[in-house]
Amino acid sequence: MSLRIVVTVKYVPDATGDRHFADDLTVDRDDVDGLLSELDEYAVEQALQISDNSDDDVEITVLTVGPEDAKDALRKALSMGADKAIHVEDDDLHGTDAIGTSLVLAKAIEKAGYDLVVSGMASTDGTMGVVPALLAERLGVPQVTLLSEVSVEDGTVKGRRDGDAASEQLEASLPAVVSVTDQSGEARYPSFKGIMAAKKKPVQSWDLSDLDIDEDEVGLENAYTVVDSAAERPARTAGTIVKDEGEGGKQLAEFLASQKFV
Amino acid sequence: MAEVLVYVDHVDGAVRKPTLELLTLARRIGEPVAVALGGGAGDTAAALAEHGAVKVLTDEAAEYADYLVVPKVDALQAAHAAVSPAAVLVPSSVEGKEIAARLALRLGSGVITDAVDLEAGDEGPVATQSVFAASYTTKSRVSKGTPVITVKPNSVAVEAAPAAGAVEALSVTFSAQATGTKVTGRTPRESTGRPELTEAAIVVSGGRGVNGAENFAVIEALADSLGAAVGASRAAVDAGWYPHTNQVGQTGKSVSPQLYIASGISGAIQHRAGMQTSKTIVAINKDAEAPIFDLVDYGIVGDLFDVVPQLTEEIKTRKG
Numbered sequence: 013m014s015l016r017i018v019v020t021v022k023y024v025p026d027a028t029g030d031r032h033f034a035d036d037l038t039v040d041r042d043d044v045d046g047l048l049s050e051l052d053e054y055a056v057e058q059a060l061q062i063s064d065n066s067d068d069d070v071e072i073t074v075l076t077v078g079p080e081d082a083k084d085a086l087r088k089a090l091s092m093g094a095d096k097a098i099h100v101e102d103d104d105l106h107g108t109d110a111i112g113t114s115l116v117l118a119k120a121i122e123k124a125g126y127d128l129v130v131s132g133m134a135s136t137d138g139t140m141g142v143v144p145a146l147l148a149e150r151l152g153v154p155q156v157t158l159l160s161e162v163s164v165e166d167g168t169v170k171g172r173r174d175g176d177a178a179s180e181q182l183e184a185s186l187p188a189v190v191s192v193t194d195q196s197g198e199a200r201y202p203s204f205k206g207i208m209a210a211k212k213k214p215v216q217s218w219d220l221s222d223l224d225i226d227e228d229e230v231g232l233e234n235a236y237t238v239v240d241s242a243a244e245r246p247a248r249t250a251g252t253i254v255k256d257e258g259e260g261g262k263q264l265a266e267f268l269a270s271q272k273f274v
Numbered sequence: 275m276a277e278v279l280v281y282v283d284h285v286d287g288a289v290r291k292p293t294l295e296l297l298t299l300a301r302r303i304g305e306p307v308a309v310a311l312g313g314g315a316g317d318t319a320a321a322l323a324e325h326g327a328v329k330v331l332t333d334e335a336a337e338y339a340d341y342l343v344v345p346k347v348d349a350l351q352a353a354h355a356a357v358s359p360a361a362v363l364v365p366s367s368v369e370g371k372e373i374a375a376r377l378a379l380r381l382g383s384g385v386i387t388d389a390v391d392l393e394a395g396d397e398g399p400v401a402t403q404s405v406f407a408a409s410y411t412t413k414s415r416v417s418k419g420t421p422v423i424t425v426k427p428n429s430v431a432v433e434a435a436p437a438a439g440a441v442e443a444l445s446v447t448f449s450a451q452a453t454g455t456k457v458t459g460r461t462p463r464e465s466t467g468r469p470e471l472t473e474a475a476i477v478v479s480g481g482r483g484v485n486g487a488e489n490f491a492v493i494e495a496l497a498d499s500l501g502a503a504v505g506a507s508r509a510a511v512d513a514g515w516y517p518h519t520n521q522v523g524q525t526g527k528s529v530s531p532q533l534y535i536a537s538g539i540s541g542a543i544q545h546r547a548g549m550q551t552s553k554t555i556v557a558i559n560k561d562a563e564a565p566i567f568d569l570v571d572y573g574i575v576g577d578l579f580d581v582v583p584q585l586t587e588e589i590k591t592r593k594g
Contacts, residue, residue, distance in 0.1 A: 141371055142374070157343075237417060261588055
């Protein structure tokens with residue numbers, strides 16, 4: 013038996029940097045350093061753990077859609093222990109929205125071949141968190157998403173989804189799409205050996221024609237949504253800051269009363 | 275007037291507040307038609323009618339509880355076919371966003387998630403979003419198909435607007451994918467008796483400075499004196515001091531209350547992303563250099579174990 017896992021990852025602007033918009037109102041990716049989205053590290057980690065706990069022959073492929081620099085995200089995942097990588101890159105992809113991105117990912121996943129897709133809970137830039145659900149819809153396979161625990165055994169994926177109202181136990185047959193949260197377990201750091209080995213692992217590059225996708229199905233002009241404006245939120249006006257000299261709690265109560273909260 | 279579909283979030287027939295907010299927003303665009311699914315769906319009608327629903331489409335099939343997400347997408351698709359609405363509004367819960375995205379894909383429509391406001395526009399509804407950890411505000415619209423938009427809790431004040439709220443059975447044929455993911459067990463959250471974090475008018479949060487699970491009693495006491503929800507920073511949750519369901523921040527809940535009180539929270543970007551749009555922000559922190567103080571309307575530099583209990587006592591005294 014073999015198990016083919018595809019992990020989808022995104023190369024994002026560092027959330028601790030000064031992120032802003034480009035003139036066409038897409039995310040500016042030039043002025044802020046990029047990296048593998050922190051939330052996708054959890055997906056790579058869970059794929060590795062599924063592999064570690066499996067008697068099957070597991071092959072883990074990391075897949076990204078993004079510009080040239082996005083290879084850095086693939087390298088990071090390979091250095092953590094993934095086996096190979098696929099980079100979908102095409103100039104026509106600039107400005108593609110979630111619906112279009114899910115099309116490109118789904119076509120690439122089908123071309124790569126898969127039994128299980130593992131994604132993070134959301135990207136740290138767009139933060140929509142809908143791509144895993146869109147992939148399940150496009151691939152026509154079960155969606156087992158937002159798991160804080162996941163296991164795969166005998167062609168079945170099981171997991172725990174902690175929702176607002178309840179914690180649910182889920183179960184589906186492979187092939188399936190899984191997404192994992194940041195509660196699923198701390199991601200491992202790449203070892204020196206892992207970093208060296210990653211340099212020799214294969215990274216395949218595909219463009220839209222490799223995936224039989226027309227340029228009018230993706231890109232900013234063909235997006236299903238339009239951003240009309242983006243305005244920097246005005247900095248909050250400086251507030252009153254008081255050092256506690258023993259009456260801090262009472263002073264705060266006075267402030268809250270003045271604002272009609274008490 | 276065009277109709278607007280509103281997906282109803284309810285617990286055994288009790289309508290949750292974000293749905294009433296959606297009805298209020300929907301009336302800016304057209305006539306709200308509510309879609310209520312699962313056990314107790316019929317019991318939602320009175321509350322929905324009170325807030326403007328002209329019609330309530332219901333289906334109480336067991337599939338909605340027994341399988342994940344897809345049966346609800348099938349139902350909304352059926353409602354869309356029956357009503358041909360100008361837009362579909364869904365609460366921005368974890369599940370709501372997944373339902374909305376899959377529905378949009380089936381309808382050949384665009385989807386916008388996490389709107390914090392919604393207005394009618396010449397080219398369809400215009401959604402306001404807070405992005406990049408709330409450092410930017412964008413205005414967007416769907417340019418293809420029927421707009422499918424998810425809206426965050428606390429985006430608008432609920433307004434009553436009595437309407438007919440006529441209940442009609444929704445006929446749903448489930449897709450082949452509907453039974454793909456089985457829900458084999460469900461453990462409801464234990465109620466704390468406090469307001470829901472994302473819906474609360476006041477949130478009191480604790481962070482690393484709380485320094486231990488048992489010390490959260492101090493935060494809870496303050497919250498209870500104000501009738502507030504309790505939140506926690508990622509540091510406090512990762513340390514195991516408070517449940518993840520109470521986490522405020524990028525990978526937890528995003529809150530936008532009237533008043534946010536941060537105790538022992540430094541204000542890292544991951545936390546700010548989840549609370550920066552709060553109306554009034556108050557912080558208590560030992561470290562005068564903590565970035566949280568850049569956001570506050572009122573801040574106290576001091577030990578939370580001195581300040582918070584004194585504040586709680588003073589509030590209790592003032593409230594009598």
